[in-house]
Amino acid sequence: MSISRSSLLLALAASCAHGFVIPKSVHQARQIADVSDLLPAYDYVFVGGGTSALTVADRVTEDPDVTVLVLEDGPFADPAAYLPVAGGGPVLGGGSPSQPLIELTSAPQAGLGGQTYPIVLGNMVGGSSGVNSMMNLRGSAEDYDRWGQLFEKDELGWNWEGILPYFKKALNFSPPPKEVAERFNITWDASYWGSESGVHAAWPTFQYPGIDPLVAAFDEMPGVERVVDSGAGGAGVYWFPTLMDPVKHERSFALNAHYENLDRPNYHIMAQATVRRLILEDTTAKAVEFQTNSSTELFTVEASKEIIMAAGAIHTPKILQVSGIGPKGVLEAAGIETIVDLPGVGQNFQDHVGIVTNITFAGLLDIHPNGLDIVNNATFREWAKESWETDRSGPYSLAIENVAAWLPLTAFAPSLFESVATELETQNHASLLPAETHPTVVAGYAAQMQGLAAAVRSKDTVFARFKINGTYGPTNPILNQPFSRGSVNIDPTDPFGKPPIVDYRTLSNPVELKVLVEMVKWVRRYSFETSLKDLGPVDAAPGPDVVSDEEIAEYLVLGGGIYPSDYHPAGTTAMMPLELGGVVDQTLRVYGVKNLRVIDTGIMPNLPGANTCQPTYGMAEKAADIIKSNV
Ligand SMILES: Cc1cc2nc3c(=O)[nH]c(=O)nc-3n(C[C@H](O)[C@H](O)[C@H](O)COP(=O)(O)OP(=O)(O)OC[C@H]3O[C@@H](n4cnc5c(N)ncnc54)[C@H](O)[C@@H]3O)c2cc1C
Ligand SMILES: *[C@@H]1O[C@H](CO)[C@@H](O)[C@H](O)[C@H]1NC(C)=O
Ligand SMILES: *[C@@H]1O[C@H](CO)[C@@H](O)[C@H](O)[C@H]1NC(C)=O
Ligand SMILES: *[C@@H]1O[C@H](CO)[C@@H](O)[C@H](O)[C@H]1NC(C)=O
Ligand SMILES: *[C@@H]1O[C@H](CO)[C@@H](O)[C@H](O)[C@H]1NC(C)=O
Ligand SMILES: *[C@@H]1O[C@H](CO)[C@@H](O)[C@H](O)[C@H]1NC(C)=O
Numbered sequence: 130m131s132i133s134r135s136s137l138l139l140a141l142a143a144s145c146a147h148g149f150v151i152p153k154s155v156h157q158a159r160q161i162a163d164v165s166d167l168l169p170a171y172d173y174v175f176v177g178g179g180t181s182a183l184t185v186a187d188r189v190t191e192d193p194d195v196t197v198l199v200l201e202d203g204p205f206a207d208p209a210a211y212l213p214v215a216g217g218g219p220v221l222g223g224g225s226p227s228q229p230l231i232e233l234t235s236a237p238q239a240g241l242g243g244q245t246y247p248i249v250l251g252n253m254v255g256g257s258s259g260v261n262s263m264m265n266l267r268g269s270a271e272d273y274d275r276w277g278q279l280f281e282k283d284e285l286g287w288n289w290e291g292i293l294p295y296f297k298k299a300l301n302f303s304p305p306p307k308e309v310a311e312r313f314n315i316t317w318d319a320s321y322w323g324s325e326s327g328v329h330a331a332w333p334t335f336q337y338p339g340i341d342p343l344v345a346a347f348d349e350m351p352g353v354e355r356v357v358d359s360g361a362g363g364a365g366v367y368w369f370p371t372l373m374d375p376v377k378h379e380r381s382f383a384l385n386a387h388y389e390n391l392d393r394p395n396y397h398i399m400a401q402a403t404v405r406r407l408i409l410e411d412t413t414a415k416a417v418e419f420q421t422n423s424s425t426e427l428f429t430v431e432a433s434k435e436i437i438m439a440a441g442a443i444h445t446p447k448i449l450q451v452s453g454i455g456p457k458g459v460l461e462a463a464g465i466e467t468i469v470d471l472p473g474v475g476q477n478f479q480d481h482v483g484i485v486t487n488i489t490f491a492g493l494l495d496i497h498p499n500g501l502d503i504v505n506n507a508t509f510r511e512w513a514k515e516s517w518e519t520d521r522s523g524p525y526s527l528a529i530e531n532v533a534a535w536l537p538l539t540a541f542a543p544s545l546f547e548s549v550a551t552e553l554e555t556q557n558h559a560s561l562l563p564a565e566t567h568p569t570v571v572a573g574y575a576a577q578m579q580g581l582a583a584a585v586r587s588k589d590t591v592f593a594r595f596k597i598n599g600t601y602g603p604t605n606p607i608l609n610q611p612f613s614r615g616s617v618n619i620d621p622t623d624p625f626g627k628p629p630i631v632d633y634r635t636l637s638n639p640v641e642l643k644v645l646v647e648m649v650k651w652v653r654r655y656s657f658e659t660s661l662k663d664l665g666p667v668d669a670a671p672g673p674d675v676v677s678d679e680e681i682a683e684y685l686v687l688g689g690g691i692y693p694s695d696y697h698p699a700g701t702t703a704m705m706p707l708e709l710g711g712v713v714d715q716t717l718r719v720y721g722v723k724n725l726r727v728i729d730t731g732i733m734p735n736l737p738g739a740n741t742c743q744p745t746y747g748m749a750e751k752a753a754d755i756i757k758s759n760v
Pocket of ligand 4: 497498502506507508509512
């Protein structure tokens, strides 16, 4: 069965890897529907065809002599499932015709009463950039400087200065429409943006006026500053564009910006092709073993230069571990032979933590039009539809809000931040990780917490996002710098067949809960102690009976007040020194393995204070230059 087919392809690959002439018919096939249409070998084989993979594949195939194959588990999805932007797109807004995502279940969370939580991931060509809600942020300059500081030398410039040119390369910025900008005082600074990329950053032609008092109230809060542009690397209140086309007001993302718009015979994608494992020869990555959607047969394709892992922060560590690259103990327990004992693979797992607050304002519903009018007022709805049909303007060009407060700890926890910093510096970091954690992984955690301690004292690092909704007021805040670290490890009962065990370990660092409590208290001060008090705030959650810090903490832990994910899994193949439990070096090569790199959110040593799509594009553009320059 499978073996003979695989070895035949490998044998072919071995003889063809150098100086192979591509037949003309293959030139024309960019979407590979059948294994028989594959070249026996490609220069680069990408595992996963998501946000980062397609960005890098685009840049690498600019050279017509370089051949690339992208193997993607998900399909070429129905455009109706990803193009519309209203409400954050069909996936999160509900009603997608063919949900191009997969939902896993987390391990029970010890810190949250043993609850499990869903893990939602894009599963299509284009990856999570095809299902996300198109919020477009890059975070604090200091977030990226902390990446570079983890290394003794940062020669490739994994810091703010070094990544800023790639943010400019990654996105094509359009300024907001004049009338909307004037009406809502939207500020921006185009010098932080570029104009070359196929990925667009653009603005709706409409905002609900209910945001006026909400934005004004931000300015009344102590320590809250205005930042002129979301791309400036600051912390405070800022406006940010949407990941959409400026004219069509449709989703702009990895598929339509880094593949469909190109006519490159050297750039192949095979959809519905699931990578099972990597094949190594000694410690050199040679080939990828995969399955298609039509049989259980296993196929193999060789990479003559490199294999590039881009299956995302949940699946990349799984594939590395089943391939024998990972922590020896985890691999042994699952009966996988260790080829490279690399303790960091699957560790250092992070996501942004959400908390549930609900303060309603009757006064906001007196401001028209609002989000209910589009449901209840036929005149307004007709106008909205007509505007969309005429020139794609109006409320249906609005994904979700384009303004929020991205605050430093100094602003939302003025009386707590110094003690948080001291605790991060002095706590026993090993005791906050599982007992069997490798000492290098512990050292990396300690180094990250030391770095965060400095960030805690800075007014320029974003620690929490306070988003607003013109109809409903402040929405669930997000902790942008988690303090706990979890893991993504193969399931020993069926390492290949079952999804990995995803353990957030939310609240395992006690600092985390203290900071989340302060976020609840800030939302209350913002709602009840500013001019917003005139709009009739009512505390529906946590509720007026939940007053003391202890009561708020209990609500968060046991009252369903915490959500461990904001859909931003990261950190599981971290770019850090090997002595700090790192998995890839600054060229993104996996330690101890030849011809193998990783480029997805897994390489982030720590999350930026931003939703992760734009950071992924920026990293991928930088990675592409590193790969092409052959350093
Ligand atoms: C629902 C949702 C909403 C989000 N909202 C926002 C937002 O508004 N703004 C923002 O900035 N960020 C948002 N994000 C996060 C952001 O989109 C992601 O962080 C980013 O796209 C991740 O890029 P990536 O390249 O690391 O992985 P992905 O883009 O997820 O790509 C990984 C790809 O690998 C494929 N794959 C996995 N396993 C295999 C295998 N074995 N074989 C072959 N292929 C495989 C997957 O199917 C997937 O297509 C959201 C994410 C989600 C899921
Ligand atoms: C816009 O700025 C002007 C001048 O600072 C101010 O008077 C006005 O209230 C602001 N409008 C909004 C909606 O913030
Ligand atoms: C299998 O995947 C290929 C490539 O994406 C696609 O053309 C085909 O329709 C799929 N078949 C099924 C049964 O899903
Ligand atoms: C309905 O919407 C229209 C257009 O925005 C507005 O003029 C009208 O006052 C609204 N009617 C009600 C009852 O709110
Ligand atoms: C505000 O939230 C409501 C409910 O989730 C939603 O219908 C509406 O579209 C939101 N407003 C904006 C501007 O996104
Ligand atoms: C917020 O509270 C109000 C009033 O109790 C309720 O009607 C609404 O559904 C709540 N919203 C959310 C998102 O839970």
